[in-house]
Amino acid sequence: MQTQLIAALQRIVGDNNVLVGDATADYVTDWRQRTHGQALCVVRPGSTQQVAEVVQACAQAQVAIVPQGGNTGLVEGSIPQATGEQVVLSLRRMAAVRAIDPHNMTITVEAGVVLQNLQKTVDEAGFLFPLSLGAEGSCTIGGNLATNAGGTQVVRYGNARDLCLGLEVVTADGQVWEGLHGLRKDNTGYDLRNLFIGSEGTLGIITAATLRMFPQPAAQLTAWTAVASLEAANALLALAHTQLGAALTGFEVMNQQALQLVDKHYPHLRVPMWQQTPFCVLLEASDSESESHARAAFERLLEAAMEQELVVDAIIAENLKQAHDLWHIRESITLAQAAEGVNVKHDVSLPVSRIPAFVAQTDAALQALVPGIRLVNFGHLGDGNLHYNTQAPEGSDAAAFVAQFEDAVGEVVYQAVHQHGGSISAEHGIGALKRDKLPHYKSPVALELMQRIKQALDPQQLLNPHRVLRSRASGGEG
Ligand code: FAD
Ligand code: MLT
Ligand code: ZN
CATH class of the missing domain: 3.30.70.2740 (Alpha-Beta Plaits)
Structure with a gap:
């Protein structure tokens, strides 16, 4: 049966795009190298039609599929279980830009486009795509939408969900839902787009998306500040909201221990101020007028913060390189932790x-x-x-x-x-890692509704089973 399925998949995507054995290594281990799965094979379709045919073949063979983009997820949701019975469906070959509509300020791309490439394409078109995260050099927009990724500009532009106007999705029974409209208003019933966003590959396979583009700011400025406490950081945030308004595009906090690890593993990055106070804050402001306007606003903010003793020390990046270097320190914390x-x-x-x-x-x-x-x-x-x-x-x-x-x-x-009224997953999702924690912290009614949605959209439990929720059919181990 398994040999027959592999032969069928080879007919759909070509022999070169069905990987088995050692060739699957990059696709079966999670980014943190904590967990190793095993795949029946990795299939790499090149079109939506091929994705649909792959899903139909797997459904017929009753073999589960794990959709995968860049495999940078941090909750072990994009790798197969250890049984060797699941097919990894990699979207990475589907990386075309289908359309750019400057008047509608939208771009339509396939799911496997790497986030950094998407940012660059939108930039070259004269616009901004604001989703930004440390893994942007390898994560894909399909994975970003499947996890409803957050990142460093949510304070101004929202999560991945807020940047998406339309989706194309292959359903669990191999149909194609074409919902790629670039509409900002559409109240024609249930919001299917938002159901698939954040569903971590458990409800459908995202094959393309229509995304919002934004005007490019005239200037972007970055500041690095030392603050004595989280209370001071919060007061600084409130002040920044008041003084900068919509110009505040980033507000990141880092404790001394995080920065000490960066200093230890990447001393050439020259982490500023980390020994001065228990916390540092990185702020970013984006201005629609000019660099001098932005700088004046930023200086006013930091002067007020110093007067109110919220900030102990501060620097404003002099140029783009300095700004980039400061952001690089922030983005290196995860890597420094891994190196430790x-x-x-x-x-x-x-x-x-x-x-x-x-x-x-x-x-x-x-x-x-x-x-x-x-x-x-x-x-x-x-x-x-x-x-x-x-x-x-x-x-x-x-x-x-x-x-x-x-x-x-x-x-x-x-x-x-x-x-304290919080959530156990802000932006990384649930995957396998937090699946068994979820029932302790989410209401039974919410969990039951999620199970019913899963059952309605994927009754055979073929799409990323045992992720997010325990699969009812088989107990959901792994
Ligand atoms: P994958 O890891 O391949 O998959 C993630 C999940 O989505 C899996 O459940 C998978 O089955 C599903 N999936 C993938 N593609 C599809 C598709 N086309 N259709 C349906 N389901 C799909 N995350 C943040 O939110 N904010 C951050 O700031 C952030 N920083 C990070 C920094 C580093 C250094 C690293 C390693 C990770 C970081 N992440 C962050 C986590 C990760 O990058 C995001 O979750 C990202 O959105 C995953 O994209 P991906 O293409 O790698 O998806
Ligand atoms: C980040 O913001 O850098 C990642 O989401 C954090 C992480 O690795 O925990
Ligand atoms: Zn994060």
């Missing part, structure tokens, strides 16, 4: 106002649980999204720390998140 050893991550969101109390309470509880635990906190404070990550105590065995404490640490963090 395996670790435990939590991607949480809270009302911004609750973050200082949440962090104080959780820090104390974790230090009591694992004396010396390193608390690596950073993230998109402007959106209330904190990457509350942890690392083994200095000098101790990282793998042993993860094996012994991952669950207990997670429980402390998620209980506190829940208590």
